[in-house]
């Protein structure tokens with residue numbers, strides 16, 4: 461039987477008042493904040509950790525999946541392109557050269573598979589840059605601060621502040637105690653829908669596996685990859701790893717021999733992905749993921765050191781600061797987009813994002829997937845937009861739309877809408893869609 465205690469009512473100091481409050485500083489939140497600020501709104505960006513980037517930086521995800529149309533032409537632009545340009549200046553990005561993008565040459569495919577830029581199913585190299593997580597944190601700070609965003613770091617959102625069906629800001633906890641930020645528009649970019657959940661919006665759940673990426677150095681990579689590519693060695697390693705309950709990876713690249721790890725932005729340092737079943741909004745599952753994956757990591761490394769030539773002196777240099785969370789709560793908003801519609805290339809009058817699916821779901825007949833504005837709007841609440849991987853969709857749709865470049869475009873669109881709502885003195889549900897689409901296109905975003 462559950463036991464409860466009652467919390468005393470509390471007077472909560474208002475820390476800031478702004479036009480727009482963005483909760484969650486991941487790729488979606490960063491772009492929402494920058495876009496709203498550039499649109500003329502005063503913006504507070506609330507983030508529980510001390511840095512921006514969410515899974516892209518703190519989860520060591522690193523791969524900006526599929527920015528081209530499958531034939532080498534870059535179609536994902538806007539703030540994604542700007543982030544890439546900034547990372548180039550920081551020397552913090554690995555990119556497939558132009559002449560390789562869309563290439564079906566075997567040598568190109570074999571090379572770029574190592575950076576995850578193509579999969580076993582794809583017969584071509586995709587333009588999928590790999591970022592340096594530390595430099596992306598710096599570039600994200602630059603983008604936010606130059607746009608005039610008020611960065612509220614180390615602030616853990618705890619509750620939406622709702623009056624008469626309108627979200628009017630949020631309460632957060634921090635080392636300075638419990639405080640509030642009031643705003644005309646709030647954008648939920650927490651990935652897990654913490655804002656809409658506490659505001660009482662309708663939602664569903666869908667759990668893709670949790671994970672904890674770890675990085676390994678001190679390897680003779682040529683030797684290791686040569687060994688794994690020869691004969692049945694990779695298959696034997698895969699069998700053995702399964703038997704010792706090692707890291708299951710998540711890289712089943714068909715015939716790819718080196719599907720156990722991926723190259724990152726530093727030579728001779730590779731990263732291992734991991735998967736474990738569990739919910740990203742269940743504290744017991746999160747703790748279990750941290751503990752069990754570390755155990756599996758040690759077993760895997762012991763095995764690799766003893767059995768895979770080139771790994772004899774391998775060292776685990778770090779695990780990602782954040783457990784990787786792929787999906788959890790999904791808004792049931794004004795429109796629930798489905799995987800079926802995305803696969804069929806459905807069109808919408810209020811489309812505000814044209815996304816590229818991850819490489820596995822690439823369909824040359826419908827390369828771009830459109831997302832209508834209604835997917836960011838809760839059914840019965842005003843003053844709130846929901847952006848990033850917790851938008852309104854079915855589980856299959858979220859799986860396709862959750863990649864970093866797509867959520868960055870979602871953030872950019874929602875930020876623009878929030879600024880327009882503030883300027884027009886209307887609710888975010890009532891912005892003029894045609895004007896919003898023109899606004900987004902004017903920001904160097906492709907929207908058919």
Ligand SMILES: Cc1cc2nc3c(=O)[nH]c(=O)nc-3n(C[C@H](O)[C@H](O)[C@H](O)COP(=O)(O)OP(=O)(O)OC[C@H]3O[C@@H](n4cnc5c(N)ncnc54)[C@H](O)[C@@H]3O)c2cc1C
Nearest residue numbers: 484486487488508514515617651784785848849862863864
């Ligand atoms: C292991 C793994 C591998 C992946 N591989 C790829 C890949 O190869 N390519 C690709 O493009 N995508 C990949 N993804 C998916 C991608 O990383 C995420 O879907 C994407 O980062 C989602 O962005 P977001 O901004 O919606 O959410 P997140 O990146 O999760 O950001 C949410 C932000 O909100 C903050 N936050 C959450 N709750 C609170 C709170 N209560 N208070 C304050 N702040 C809060 C978080 O700290 C975080 O900064 C992968 C994901 C994982 C986990």
